[in-house]
Amino acid sequence: MIKPPKGDKSPLKAHLLKVYESTGIKPKQLQEQPEKPSELEYIIGWFYSLHNATKGAITYTEIYHWAKLTKVNIRAWEVAVIQRLSVAFSRI
Secondary structure (H helix, E strand, O other): OOOOOOOOOOOHHHHHHHHHHHHOOOOHHHHOOOOOOHHHHHHHHHHHHHHHHHOOOOOHHHHHHHHHHHOOOOOHHHHHHHHHHHHHHHHO
């Protein structure tokens, strides 16, 4: 099992991708990850846009203002997905 160097604050996935890029060998932890569904790729993009702007947990207020500023007509289930991604991301 590959682990990041002691004191490294970057996410494990980022470290695993660096290992893969430098060695050309895909770590087992990356091989076991499911592929993201292409149908939901736009929501993942929205999530990263919000996450990069907030640098923390994403609130309903932040989603509301982001949607207004970007003129995105976001549906309730999409908000729920972004919230779940935010919770999962904060646990990593």
